[in-house]
Amino acid sequence: MSRRKAKIAILDFHGTLCERDCFAAFADFKEFDPYLISSDYDRFPAPVDGIVVPGGFSYGDYIRPGAMARTASITRALVEESQKGTPIIGICNGFQILCEIRLLPGVLLKNRDGRFICREVNLNVASRRNPFLRHVEQGVLRVPIAHKYGQYYASPETLNKLKARDQIALRYCDADGRATDESNPNGSAEHIAGVTNKAGNVLGMMPHPERRSLPWSAGHDGRLMWESLIAFREFACAAG
Amino acid sequence: MKYRVNVQIKDGVLDPEMETLQRLLKRSGVKGIRELTHTQSFEIDFEDGFDEAEAERITAAVAGDVLANPEIHDWTVEKV
Numbered sequence: 001m002s003r004r005k006a007k008i009a010i011l012d013f014h015g016t017l018c019e020r021d022c023f024a025a026f027a028d029f030k031e032f033d034p035y036l037i038s039s040d041y042d043r044f045p046a047p048v049d050g051i052v053v054p055g056g057f058s059y060g061d062y063i064r065p066g067a068m069a070r071t072a073s074i075t076r077a078l079v080e081e082s083q084k085g086t087p088i089i090g091i092c093n094g095f096q097i098l099c100e101i102r103l104l105p106g107v108l109l110k111n112r113d114g115r116f117i118c119r120e121v122n123l124n125v126a127s128r129r130n131p132f133l134r135h136v137e138q139g140v141l142r143v144p145i146a147h148k149y150g151q152y153y154a155s156p157e158t159l160n161k162l163k164a165r166d167q168i169a170l171r172y173c174d175a176d177g178r179a180t181d182e183s184n185p186n187g188s189a190e191h192i193a194g195v196t197n198k199a200g201n202v203l204g205m206m207p208h209p210e211r212r213s214l215p216w217s218a219g220h221d222g223r224l225m226w227e228s229l230i231a232f233r234e235f236a237c238a239a240g
Numbered sequence: 241m242k243y244r245v246n247v248q249i250k251d252g253v254l255d256p257e258m259e260t261l262q263r264l265l266k267r268s269g270v271k272g273i274r275e276l277t278h279t280q281s282f283e284i285d286f287e288d289g290f291d292e293a294e295a296e297r298i299t300a301a302v303a304g305d306v307l308a309n310p311e312i313h314d315w316t317v318e319k320v
Contacts, residue, residue, distance in 0.1 A: 109253070110256050151254070
């Protein structure tokens with residue numbers, strides 16, 4: 001089967017900072033053809049095999065982190081791609097954006113201690129419905145967080161729905177995969193580090209897998225998520 | 241034609257800034273405060289002669305879509 005490279009759109013809002021790290025992470029795979037796209041565009045050039053909403057401080061975190069992204073030209077196209085089933089991942093500020101434009105449930109509040117936290121965390125892979133996690137066999141991933149607004153919050157009703165629909169993708173945990181209070185760095189409800197939408201194709205997560213992805217990175221667990229997307233696409237092609 | 245949008249954190253949602261401020265005030269000797277909350281206030285001023293019904297519709301949309309997040313905020317809109 002001849003196979004073209006997967007086109008990965010990496011979104012660049014005004015104030016996004018991590019787009020180059022994400023680009024480098026995907027460019028390290030022969031299977032991916034990543035490109036940067038400004039949020040001033042109103043559509044993604046076809047084909048789109050995956051979309052990354054990177055971290056940073058889009059629009060200076062004005063109003064609330066991620067809130068201003070709702071006004072960007074590309075946002076409508078992002079919502080349309082999510083409805084088509086395109087795999088989408090939002091990392092850190094990207095997660096905050098996906099919540100604020102209501103592609104994902106809940107919201108990211110200021111950390112429980114009110115402080116910026118930058119350190120390594122362990123993540124329990126709680127659900128594999130999303131293409132970036134489906135083929136990750138490792139149960140615990142070790143990647144860094146770097147945020148001030150990372151405390152996941154949703155109403156009790158929303159949290160119950162998330163559990164019932166298997167939308168909790170990643171939980172903060174200890175090295176053995178147990179979600180303990182000590183291993184929850186920011187006070188997130190249900191130790192949530194990442195959630196998916198109802199359909200499962202959109203994933204938001206506060207930790208940064210792209211920072212543990214390159215050969216010279218301090219760790220390589222983030223790489224497993226990109227490998228999962230490759231395996232997912234192969235499966236999708238074979239099924240199609 | 242001007243509208244004011246007041247946005248406040250819902251009851252039960254943690255506000256670390258206000259908790260910290262309340263704790264510090266208490267530590268510095270201030271007594272009697274039961275709760276300290278914080279409201280953001282926005283004013284939207286429309287051009288002269290702009291359609292009032294349209295202005296109200298826009299204000300409601302901007303308030304609920306951008307200025308407030310329904311998951312964590314209560315908000316009010318008033319004409320000023």
